[in-house]
Amino acid sequence: MKSAQAVKEETGSARYEVIRQVLHNILLQQRIPQGLVLLEGPLAQLFGTSRVPVRRALSLLHEEGLIARFEGRGFIVAQDAETVEPIRIALTRELFGLDEQQALVDTRSSGEKVLENLQIVLSTAMVFGCYQVDEQKAAQHYNISRSVIRESLMRLRDKGLVEKEPYSQWLTGPLTAREIADHFEIRASLEPTALRKAGQHLAVDWLTASLEKTQRYKGKQLTAAELEWLEEDLHVRCLEPAGNKLMMQILRQNQSPFIVTRIFYDLLAIPVETAMLEEHCLVYEMLLKGNWDLAAACLRDHLERAQLRTLQRLKVLSVLPVPELPDFMEPH
Structure with missing residues (x-):
């Protein structure tokens, strides 16, 4: 069906x-x-x-x-x-027989749809070089006003996907190995500490469901949405109960590692690595046992291994042809 x-x-x-x-x-x-x-x-x-x-x-x-x-x-x-x-x-x-998470009818506004599509376009482009975003062409492409495009770009700037200096053009990329390493260093410093604080506030039912879902993904090719949800379960939703809003804002701005992973699996169309899933499962298992310190240690180990995998994926992507991009994305 x-x-x-x-x-x-x-x-x-x-x-x-x-x-x-x-x-x-x-x-x-x-x-x-x-x-x-x-x-x-x-x-x-x-x-x-x-x-x-x-x-x-x-x-x-x-x-x-x-x-x-x-x-x-x-x-x-x-x-x-x-x-x-x-x-x-x-x-x-x-x-x-419908997916438990998927919205069956798209009730989003045109601005929300543009924001999502722009995020995909920018995150794809930045992996393959430095690109300039032409606001006017983007507005024509999506058949909306420039103000909507500008607002979307400002929101994506908060996620670290695009930048703009006064009186200059919007630019995205290039995403480098140095930047990837910096992002992981930030996450390794913040996430384990947050998990120790959040662990006792996480519902057993939610942790069990997250563990079971992660186990079901082994050997499967995931959609971009499934992969994003999988990563956010561990790296966002698990940490939110720690109650540090500033820290969560910083982590949400560190999207580069997830971008590389999404594009890697999207372009190569291969099943997600079992090692990554097993590392996620191990964190959930420690949380379910109430061992917050060990869960935090497992998360730190996962981040260290994930950094190596992400850098390897970036090398693979560097030799692939650049995907077709909309005309409002111009090489810079």
């Missing part, structure tokens, strides 16, 4: 059409039982939208003969002429 993301990319259409296609695929694959009662409210909550697009999607599915009206309220998974026993159960992502 196609993912909701694949459907969104293919259609690029209204929310009701995205919902219709997701449900259409589920029904054709017979992923939900005959007789399941489909109500607007629970489906709207599931898709994170209002009832209006859900109502339109259900009406279209009814016209296709995939579902039938049910007692004047909602629909039932059945043909119009069929008599089936109604099944009234909670409509969950698990029931529909």
